[in-house]
Amino acid sequence: MTSIQPFERELAPAARAWPFEEARKLLDRIGGKVPEKGYVLLETGYGPSGLPHIGTFGEVARTTMVRQAFQRLSDIPTKLFCFSDDMDGFRKVPDNVPNKDMLAAHLGKPLTSVPDPFSNEYPSFGAANNARLRAFLDSFGFEYEFQSATDWYKSGRFDPMLLAMLRHYEEIQAVMLPTLGEERQQTYSIFLPICQKTGRVLQVPVVETKPDDGTIVYRGEDGALVETPVTGGNVKLQWKADWAGRWFALGVDYEMYGKDLIPSAELSAKIVRILAGKAPEGFAYELFLDEKGQKISKSKGNGLSVEEWLTYAPPESLALYMFQSPRKAKRLYFDVIPRAVDDYRTFVGKFAEEEEAKKLENPAWHIHGGKPPAPDSTGLTFGILLNLASACHAESKEVLWGFIRSYAPGATPEGDPQLDRLVGYALNYYRDFVAANKAYRAPTEAERGAFEALAAQLEAAPADASAEDIQNLFYEVGKTIMAEDLRGWFKTVYEVLLGQEQGPRMGSFVQLYGRDNMVALIRKALDGKLA
Missing domain, CATH: 1.10.10 (Arc Repressor Mutant, subunit A)
Known part of the structure; x- marks a missing residue:
């Protein structure tokens, strides 16, 4: 962890940035005292039926920001668990993997019992995707501890929680059943047995529970009654009960989730209370929208992937996009990238000169754990x-x-x-x-005179003219032709000279591009060589 500055300790209790607000809620939850387990636990969840995606990055990045803020408020140790639900049943063969026929033969089995379709490098499909998750998180430098549901179930570490679930079976069922359709209610059980014959995760009715024996009796796929322990990895929990069971068993203190999971989080919290536990402090973030304003869906593939973002921009710009307005629905498409990059560079550029209290509000502080890099010397956007x-x-x-x-x-x-x-x-x-x-257009007759004047004034400007001086030249020429619509004048400049409707601040651009080059570009436009 980055070393903590004295001013951070002093000013963190009043910092207004949302990670600090969340950190104070977390500190209030534990009463300012070290939890019995010895640390504050923040968690993110991951379903390894597919590859890590941009939502995975966002959840871990935002949770890390809260953790960093908490570390400025308190010396209480913290941990971040990235928990993989890798014992979930393999429901569908993805379109983007090899050996689909082989995978199809293992439908219904836990993901960690399905062979690796990629290279046989890993013992299972779940393990292969878990490795990709860890590599993905490691590439961004996140500090976390990886946790596997299969390991927790099979090692027995979930056994006390599962036995508690069994003792309170009817109460928990009573919470879940009203949320289901009538047909589903007839067969629903929070326990999903793992079939000893086929290895599949079964969604079958439980006909009897035996809390004293730690077992359930269910009707198998062949109609026979089967008794099995709920411990030792012989069953897994339905996902909402599983979420609650994880919170209870691990003692999770903080977890984020998408706005669409608020009802599920409320159900899981009810189950935790039945078990005499305390649900974590939650944070429901808004979902991303595609270019048409529709919710991004992994199955539709209408979003922007992490790999695509990182083709065009540094990871810090993506972290900034995640930091800004997490409770506001935002478009996540290619056209947001340039603004995100320049906003990031602006925040980094002004960090060193800010007052200490302002530094804790600066997104660069949260992106870099209090230690943003020095900006480059040019200031180019x-x-x-x-x-x-x-x-x-x-x-x-x-x-x-x-x-x-x-x-x-x-x-x-x-x-x-x-x-x-x-x-x-x-x-x-x-x-x-x-x-x-790019779509250049030729200047109109009225505009030609303005561009001729602009070229002449650029040629006549002093050699030491500043970017502001050159910007004023554009303004003065614009006033001669479009005094009431200077914005329209600059739009004309961009369309005629750059082939686009929007563009840079021209004074700064000419300083970079060169006045001689700009004059030559204007001459090309006047000679019809651009349009």
């Missing part, structure tokens, strides 16, 4: 690099670095790897989302 790539039709880093060296003579890819990565991201984004959609 992702947006301006995109527009540079657009203006010069760049296809390589070397092209952009030629302009950067002229703008900031001391900058080099080797000396500023952070900026060099940003250049690479900008090129990727330009290639895939900007280049194909």
Whole structure:
């Protein structure tokens, strides 16, 4: 963990950023005292029937932010468990895996009893996906402890909880049954036996419970009655009961979940209370929306993957997107990336100069555990690099670095790897989302005069003209043609010179692109060589 600064201890109790608000709720929950287990436990859950996705990243990133805030409020030890429900039944063969026919023969079995379809490197499909989850989390530097449901069930560590569930079986059933359809009620049981013959997780009716013996009697798939212990990995719990059982057995103090799981969390909390336990402090976050404003669904594939985001932007920008307004539904699509990158760079850039209290509100503090990196020396934005790539039709880093060296003579890819990565991201984004959609238009007769004047004034400007001076040139020319609509004038500039409806602050852009290059670009537009 990052070392804690004295001012963080002093100011954390009043910090208003949402992770601190959540951390104070967590501290109140435990009464400011060390829990009996010796630490405060934060948890995130994962279903290993598929690969980790952007929601997995968001949940672990946000929970980590709460944990970091809590560590500034208290010396009480903390742990973060990433819990894999890998004993869940294998219900459907995914479309994106090999050896589908082999997998189909194992439908219904626990995920950790299904063979690895990828390479036989792991003992099971669940273990293979668990390994991918750990590699995924490790790549972002998260601090966590991985936990396997199969291990907890089969090792007996869940046995006391399962026996408690058995003793309170009727009460828990009474909580669950009203939430189910009439047909489902007839066969529902919180216990799912693992068939000793087929190895499948069975959804069958339980006809008798024997709390004193620690067993249940169920009617098997062949109609015969079977008695089995609820301990030792012979059964698993239905997922809402399983969630409650996990909270109770592990002593979970804090867990996040999507807004769509609020009713499930409320049911699980009721079950925990029946067991004489205490449900964790919860945080229901809003779900992401696709480009059309529809809820993102893994099955529909209408979202943006972590891999796609990281093709065009650094992981810190994704962490910022997760930090901002977690209780507000937001579009998660490619067009949000440039703003997220530049907002991140802005927060990092102003962190060092902020008052100490403001630092705890700065998202960069939460993204980097109190230790944001130093900003690069150029201050160039992702947006301006995109527009540079657009203006010069760049296809390589070397092209952009030629302009950067002229703008900031001391900058080099080797000396500023952070900026060099940003250049690479900008090129990727330009290639895939900007280049194909560029639509130049020719200037109108009225606009031609304005562009002629702009070129002349740029040529006549002093050699030491600042970005603000050049910006004012654009304003002054714009006033001669569109005095009542300067926004419309800049839209004209972007459409004619860059082939897009939006663009950069032109003073800063010209400083980077070069005045001679800008004049040449204007001449091309006037000669009809762009449209």
